[in-house]
Structures are given as structure tokens and as C-alpha cells.
Amino acid sequence: MQYSWRGFLGLFLVFIGSAIQLRADELPKIEPDVVYGHKDGLALTLDVFRPAGEANRAAVLFMVSGGWYSKWAPPEQAAPLFKPFLQNGYTVMAVRHGSSPRYTIPEAAGDVARAVRFVRQNADRLGVDGDRLGAWGMSAGGHLSLLLGTTGDDGKGDGKEPLDAVASRVQAVVAFVPPTDLRVAVWDAPESLPAYRNFPALNLPLPEAEKFSPLVHVSSDDAPALVIMGGKDELVPPKHGEWIAKAFQEKGVEHKLIVAPEAGHGLEGNHELAFREAVEWFDKHLKKEEE
Template sequence: MSSISKFWFVFLFCVVSVPCSGQDVDITADVVYGHKLGLAMTCDVFAPNEKTNGAAVLFMVSGGWYSQWSPPEQTQVRFKPLTDQGFTVFAVRHGSSPKFSISEAVADVRRSVRFIRANAERFQIDPNRIGVFGMSAGGHLSLMLGTASDDGIADSKDPVDRVSDRVNAVVAYVAPSDLRIMAKDSPERLASYDRFPALEITTEAATPDSPIVHVSPDDAPTLLLAGAKDDLVPISHSRNIHAAFEQAKVTSELIEFENAGHGFGGEDARHATDAMVDWFVKHLSESPAN
């Protein structure tokens, strides 16, 4: 396992693997939500056996815009705080860097939302109660779904593409909100970004995939979780998009962890997880149509 892969494994484990009691879940592995270049795009589904609340939460399996497969029986514990509250969780993988670009990853996760909504009856979820969360690159993808989604591509020949990819709540951990300042031609680029092939992009190419560019009043309610000592994705990313949300009158909240860097442990991890679950309980408790 590479040093980057090890980092993201430890990071994900520390953030969301919080001991929690509750019912078991039914796991459906490798559900195919689309195809490209002859390959299947997949997600794993974790559905509570009982006391389901009818809402879905998508987790973006992404770190540095790398997306890796892990046995779902091993990752189940990461989602217990959500499944114990009755949420059905979808662990969504996208086309991984360096083979695929950030733009392609965004397109993939948009496809996943369309597919899950189109198959709401199959998954026994309410298509109007879909949340999304992720960490770092996964947080970026979550923000893109919260700010830059649409109501469907009306003239598409693919019926899935005609379904909306909008989400109803977002939680973004330590998330890049402005890829323009991370691009290779940006004077603000940090040297550490040279380790991430996905960021070998120009400022111009980065603009469409920068969530802060897309903020508008109809964006999903968004919770931002950020470490004040983060030297990989500085906290300014979260502060700036939070300010943009406030200006657009989007429901949002920023929780800053004073002593945390790019990832949380101990009490910070528990606090972040509790805040994430509470956000989804609050904003996915009933259909917006009700």
C-alpha cells in the first residue's frame, strides 16, 4: 500500500469509526450504477434490517480523488452511526485518479445520485431525502453535488440521465472548495499538491469543478467540518464557501476544530461524527414536498 493510500485509510478510519451499538445491516456489494470504457462503476449499499427511516446518505469513497475498493464487511463499521439511525448508506466509488480526471469523478458521482434516485423503490428510500458526505476530495465531490447539480438532462436517450442529481443535505469534511488556487499555474498552489496527479490542471480547467463558483440560493443545506491546523486543505476553503453560502442565504454551518489538521481523532472525531449524523437527521427527516 502506498504512503498516500495508507494516509487515507487511517484518515477515514479515525474520522468515522466511532464505537456505536445498534441493529445489523443488509449489505449489497458492487451495485452497478453505470458503465464507461467497458468498466462498471459501483457502490455498496448498507441497509438497516429494521427501523429504517427511508432516507439515503451517499458516502464519496475518495481521497486525493483516488477511489479504492474495500470489502464492505470491513467498512460497515464506518457507517454504523448512520445505519443505527435508520439511514441507508451508499458507499460510492468513482473513476480513480490518475486514470480519470476530477471532472470525470464529478460526472461519475452525479450519475450515482441519478441512479439511486431512479431506483428509489428498489432501495426502499425516499427519492427526495438524499444526503451526501465525504472527506477531503470526497468532501469536494459532496460540495459539487450540493452546489452544481441539475434537474436532469431532458433530451438524454438514457433514462437515468433524465433524473435529477440534486441532493437534499451535504456534510463536507476538510473539503477543497476552490480548485483554482490548487491548480498548477496558481501562485497560491502548495508544494504538497505535486503529489496528486488529479491537481495537474490549469486554473481555467479547475473553474467548473470549484464548488465556490456555483453557490446559489437553491443549494442544499451544508455542514462544513474543518481543522484549523490543516496544512493540506487550509481552513480558508471552508471559511470562504461558508461566507458564500451565508451571502446566498443557504442554510449552512461551519464547525472548526482548533487543534485538528487534515483529519480528526479522539474527541474531535466523535464530535464531528455526532454533528454529521445530527445534520442528516435534521435535514432528511421528511421530504421537502411535505
């Protein structure tokens, strides 16, 4: 089976199209193109989707990433994808990172960590609780979400700018079909699949692949993580989920692994299951008891 970065972006649209459409009374309040940083004279942006009903003040940061490409789309088109979270009171933030092929995986990881710091620093203005932030993504977006969950810090006192002093930790992670160990995926890896040549971001030296593999960084203080894999996924085989589940188990990290036995990389036929499990996971770890 052939895969390309365009296929990944199409997969994002499939998720949007498969979601139930929003009624007029469910339309979120959208704050588009919030600038959370700059690089090379370009703005790094996120879109804020606030629920039409009462907000629970927890936020879900969605990693807009397929093959480590990060594409802008009108936020109104993306809104149906977020319905399961919006209708449960979550504010959703669609985070775009510096996109492949111009920018690398290490740079994308730095961008999304910056986004978490920015949201936490500006939590009051954004209408969220900076201590209740979740990360969610699919495929490359799932990889970046798990990186946030396994490498988030409490702030760097010796950072280059004041924002670096703000914590980049998230309190919960949901990752759909994520690569968890880039050491078997980058082009230099003996196990690398031919399909991976379609992803320039994976033209990464093995030492860098290790640095940016969530599996390598699992430790006891990681965020609770839900990982959902497709049992017939030929691009990111389910063993990626099994590897990190084993590592979480060994370190005592709360986690849940679901393998949809007949699903491929798009979790075909399992979208309802995936979203239901994702909402329940965030409810468990981000909602306050009185809510």
C-alpha cells in the same frame, strides 16, 4: 508535512478504526457492488448498507474518495464507519467513482452525479425515498459532496441517455475538511502547495479548476451544507470552509461551519463531534417530521 494518496486511503481506514464496532444485532444488511454505470468497459459500483433496525427511508451517499482516488474495500470493513447513520435509520450507499490517476476530477464529478441519478431512479428497489438523499464525504469526498450540493440539476431533457433526465440534486450535504476552491490548489495555481504535487488529479488546467470548484457555483437553491474543518489542517486550510460559508451566507443558503481548532486534516480528537453533527444535520434535513 508530506502527504500522499496512500495517506488519504489510510485516513479512510483511520475513520473506520476509530468508529465503535458493531454488535451482532447492529450488523447492516449489505448489498455489495450495485452497478450504477459503466465507463471504458468497467463497472461503476456502490455498496448499499441497510440498517438492522427500522429504516427511515432516507439515504446518505458516502463518497469513497481520498485525493480523488477511489478504492474498493470489503464492505464488511467499512460498515463500522457508518454506524452513527445506520443506528439512526439511514441507508448508506458507499459510492466509488472512476479513480485518479486514470480518471480526472471532472470525470469523478460526473460519476457521482450519475450515482445520485441512479439511486433516485431506482429508489423503490433500493428501499429509499428519492426525495431524501444526502451526500457526505471527507477531503476529496467532501469536495465531491459539495459539488453535488451546488451543481445538482433537475435532469437534462437533452441528455445522451434516459438516466440524464433524472435529477442529480441532493437534499443535504455534509463535508469534512473539503477543498472548496480548486483554483488555489491545482498545479498551475501560484498558491498551490508543494504537497499537492502528490495528487495527480490536481494536474488540472485553471479553467477546469474553476468549473469544478464548489465555491464558484454557490447559488440560492443549493442544498443545506454542514462543513467541518480542522483549524491546524496544513493540507486543506480552514479558509476553504470560511470561503464557502461566506458565499452561502451571501446567497441565503442554510449552512453551518465548524472549525475544530486543534485538529489537522484527519480531524484528530474530533470524530465523535463530527459524526454527531453530521447525524443531526441529516436528521434536520432528511427525516420526515413524523419520524
